[in-house]
Amino acid sequence: MAVSGGKRLRLGEILINAGVLNDEQLTIGLNKQKQTREPIGEILVKLGFVTEAQIRHALELQYGIKSISLKSRIAPEIVHILPESVIRQFQVLPVGISGVTLAMVDPTNFMALDDIRMRLKGVNIQPVVVTEAEFSEFLRNMPKTPEIPRAGSGPLKEEHSRPHSPLAHVPHATIGGLGGLDESNPTQLSASILTNALKRQATEIIIEPQENETVVRYRIDGLLFRETPLPAKIAQGLVSRFKVLADLNLTAGQLPQSGVFTYSFEGRPIKIFINSVPVNFGQMMTLRLYDSVHLNDGTLDSIVLQPEVAKNLKAMILKKSGLILFNGPLGSWKTTLMYACLKELVKTNRTLVTVEVRAAYDVPGICQAMVSDDLPAMAVLDAVVKQRPDVLMVPNLNDPLIANQLVQIALSGCLVLAGVNTTQGVFSEAIDRWKVPPRTFANALAGIVTQRVTRKLCSCKVAFQPDTQTLEYFRTLNRTGTIYRPVGCPACNDTAYHGQVGIMEVIACNPQIRELIAKGISKARLALFARQMGMMPLYDYASWLVASGHTSLEELSKADVFETAAEGVCPTCGQNEAQCKCNK
Ligand SMILES: [Zn+2]
Ligand SMILES: [Zn+2]
Incomplete structure (x- = not known):
């Protein structure tokens, strides 16, 4: 019954x-x-x-x-x-x-x-x-026992993401792995791993030699996925194969090494940066894949989806001089967005120069100056400044000396775009760590671009009506639209997400904002103040992404975009009401 x-x-x-x-x-x-x-x-x-x-x-x-x-x-x-x-x-x-x-x-x-x-x-x-x-x-006629999957052809298992990742705890997902290839042939194996990774739009491959196996992981949309287990003995050959491709010295395996090679996939050249480090069971290697397919068409509009924010950013990069700081954690598309800005500027007939350790993408119309062991960043920067470029880009700024130099270059009439790896905002970086005097920093600053990335809903998403509290929240932000929930389908390996989408905050400096920065306003207060001036803070942008169906409420709650927003900030002085003396 x-x-x-x-x-x-x-x-x-x-x-x-x-x-x-x-x-x-x-x-x-x-x-x-x-x-x-x-x-x-x-x-x-x-x-x-x-x-x-x-x-x-x-x-x-x-x-x-x-x-x-x-x-x-x-x-x-x-x-x-x-x-x-x-x-x-x-x-x-x-x-x-x-x-x-x-x-x-x-x-x-x-x-x-x-x-x-x-x-x-x-x-x-x-x-x-x-x-x-x-x-x-x-x-x-029900079959009694399940078939045992053929060894070496099992699905990839999703791994833990980094502990601080906002993307932990997604439903278990599997994707197909390596199958039917000669594991003892490093050339064939390395090609299969690269193809597997690029087909799935992975941004990173990690090879870890362990005592009894070789673990290969792919980072896809910010999450780690594990390849079918490989025998321990192949690790050495695999790592060596990638080193050969990058033209590295194979006898220097006891030292950390880094290099780059270009791999052709589906007719497009892909730059692959490798880093190796000796560990207890051999050498661990990370490969970073710079596939231009992730850039969409690489235009600013394809990266900054919110039209108002895109417009503000375009206006900001048309300034003649000043420092624009792009900040966010590793992998938040800072370099990608800076390149998109340069591409936008190529149309304006200005001289554009970048100073980079390695150029991830080759862009027509831009001079890319390379830093090397023989030619340190400061020397390259000095030489570049003598060329009097209109626009200078430094994708990864972490040296206080260089930072102070860039502030001076920005003040002397050059537009400087610089990337900073931080989740703490640029003030603590610039003023506390680089020791740029607050007033000088405020005067040099043309704008601050803050970035995060979140996962993009797969097209299997389904529209739904959230509870009234959530709707009320979106209404107060003036964001109404269709909200979707994640579903899952074969195309997205049942993760419900496919690719990533950027969350951007663009704050253009004006005299009022400069004054607040010189006085030491906090990052949260600045966001609130900028909102009062009609700019869109990070969390508003993230909400817009939800209300326009790009991502889900679940991702919004995991994205690192919510500040302890200051209540009752005076729009004139940026102080909270207790400290404000404007009307007293
Ligand atoms: Zn799907
Ligand atoms: Zn006040």
Whole structure:
């Protein structure tokens, strides 16, 4: 006896409702059932009153969900994600994973749905309806044991993300791994790993030699995924192969090494930066992949999606001089956005020069000056300044001497774009660490661009109505639109997300803001003050991304965009009301 939600309509009624069966035929069928005890659907088909297809169609109409036929092969490993006792008790059958597609004889059996949602926590359950006859037949022939996946061809397992990552705790996801290749051949293996990574738009490959295996991980959309385990003995050959590609000295393995090579994938050249470091079981290696496919078309509008913010940034980079600081944690697209700004400036007929350790992307119309062991950054900078460029870009600023030099260059009439790796905002960096006098810093500053990235919802997203409190929050921000929730599909490996999207805050300096900076305003207060002047703080931008369907409320809550926003800040002096003396 099946446990039911109680509201189950009898199949006969459903078929009569659908107009494919009449009362008389149903009576004949029911009388026959009293003798044979077979499911009514099976009897009606045998009597020739209806077809299996008609029954399925009627079930679809009745329940408003899709039906499924169990005649085609159902993978045993999917069936067996539920114990057989549960399958029999509730008359349900897992048949597909994109979430789990759950075939149900009675899709109104909410008790069954609840029970199964508990068992498969965090998995999206998609009910479909199935005829009782097919269900019974399937049970009679149900495969007993799941197949054991072939060794070396198993799926990739998602790994923990970095502890501080806002993207931890996403539903478990797997992606396909290496399969059927000669693991003892480093050339073939390295090519397979690169192809695997680039196909999945990974930004990083990490090779870790361990005692009994070689672990290869890919960073995709900020999360780590694990490749099929590889034998321990291949690590050395694999690391050496990448070093050969980067033209590094193989005999210097006892030292950390770094280098770069270009790899051709789907007809485009991809720069790959490698770093190796000796560890207890060999050498650990990180490969950073700079695939221009991540740049979309690399234009400013394709990166800064919010039109107002994009407009403000475009206006800011048209200034003749001043320092624009791009700040955010590693991997928050600072370099990408700075390059997009330069591309925008290429159109303006100004001389553009970058000072970089390694150029990740080659951009036409820009001179890229390289720092090396023989030519330190300060020497390159001095030489570049003598060329009197209109715009100077330093993607990674971490040396206080260089920082002070850039402030002077900005004050002397050059537009300087500089990237700073920090989550603490630029004030603590510039004033506390670089020791730039606050007044000098404020005078040099043309603007501050703060960045984070968050995951982008896959197109399998579904619109939904959030609770009133959430809606109220969006209304106060003046952001109304359609909000979507994550779902999961094969295209996104059931992670519900595909790619990433930037969260940007653009604060253009004006005399008032300069005054506040010179007096030492906090980052949170500046954001609030900028909002009062019509600029969009980081958290407003993130909310806009949700209200425009780019990301989800879940991602918004994980994104590192919320400051302890200061209450009651005076718009004139930026002090809180207790300290403000403007009107007293
Ligand atoms: Zn999807
Ligand atoms: Zn005041």
